[in-house]
Amino acid sequence: MFLSGFTNELINTGRVSVAGSLISFEEEDKRDTVALLENYYRQIALDCPGTVPAFMPDVAVKAAAYFYSAVQLVILRDVKNEALLEYLQAFSPASPEDHFSADLVFNHLPALLDLAFGLAPADILVTQLKQMAVQWPLSSVGIELETVPDDTMLFSHPALQQLYIDRIIAQKDKWRASSPHIKQYITETTGEYTHIFWPEFEDLKTV
Amino acid sequence: MKEIILQIAGKDKTVLALVRCIDKLMAAEDDHSIWIRGITDSDYQDTALQQLPVLHSFYADAQGYLFRKGQITPIGKVPELNWIRLNKFLAVELPVSLLPGTLDTVTTIKLIPSPRIRESVALLTSLEVWKQYGETASQIRLNNLVFAVSDQQQVLIMGSPLPSLPGKEFWAIDSLLIPNGYEPEIMMAVGFLTAMHNSSNNSYLLADENQRWQSISKSSFVPARRSAIRLSSITQP
Known part of the structure; x- marks a missing residue:
């Protein structure tokens, strides 16, 4: 029950423990993880604006497994690059539902990337995590990337759009806020109170 | 030294x-x-x-x-x-009257219309309107607010900036909430009112234009989390 235990810790405490060697997960472990994440999805949905996208169990558990492996690779520094690439299988969202379901776990991606970057900035793991961050813009708010992520899918869903903008404002992510379309949404959200919600954004508005 | x-x-x-x-x-x-x-x-x-x-x-x-x-x-x-x-x-002790005093006249603390619009600190609206707002409002706007629901399906929202919703806005003198567009006829009487009815400062006194007021405990207010708004409901008897 490596994955479900890990996910449970991640959701409830933010402090996790992982196995000391690379592993694959049993089906029962994955089923338990899905049940945990579905329950968490229902809790999170209550605090999200509007009607959130449906829960996608396959994507949610895939995200949890990816994150578990990524945490392991931050710790296990002797894994070869080829093995790392084989073990850490990147994947992309195909729908707003995918974005939201993966975000249940991937919202911790900025903290993990920060940790990995602090240990070895030029490590291939950092490169891989950054590539994932580009693929999952909702979860990577707060990370400054080399490539501008494609957030079209987020803006196609009203709840995700609001969640994304709220997160950018909460994180005061200036890099993302400098995109014209995001700038416009932030301005609409903060209205005449930008000076209260995000005083520094006033400077970005005029750029 | x-x-x-x-x-x-x-x-x-x-x-x-x-x-x-x-x-x-x-x-x-x-x-x-x-x-x-x-x-x-x-x-x-x-x-x-x-x-x-x-x-x-x-x-x-x-x-x-x-x-x-x-x-x-x-x-x-x-x-x-x-x-x-x-x-x-050496604490001061107020002198005590030898005989109880008698009041010749009773003065009512009245609110009178005022041309001055003050900065509002509270908004009274309906639960239905508040729930609609809470569905789509930006989280950053909710973060600065607290609210309390009455059994008359009314919601008193406090914080800044207040949402632009239909309802009645209030300004405040200490813990007395006064409808905007009104002010106490005798301003100094507010001190007596709050000292008499809210000496421990654990409530707000919500006044209306008809010279009525109600006390709302500060502990009735909860942060305006979207889940709290969604789960707020009144059970009808």
């Missing part, structure tokens, strides 16, 4: 009223006497201090050793007593 410490007899406690208003003075009492400290040489020029019936005066150094004036050998240490500010040591 040395500090002057005075010792007076316990029976002379009331004389300390002369110096009660000197802010930095501290006092302590032992079995027989009262000690006063916090006096500098320049303070001691004050005639009120010089009028005190002092038994002994000492200089104390930073280590707490007591010296007689002009002497270099300490004669003791500053006693370890419960030092408190003199204005607390």
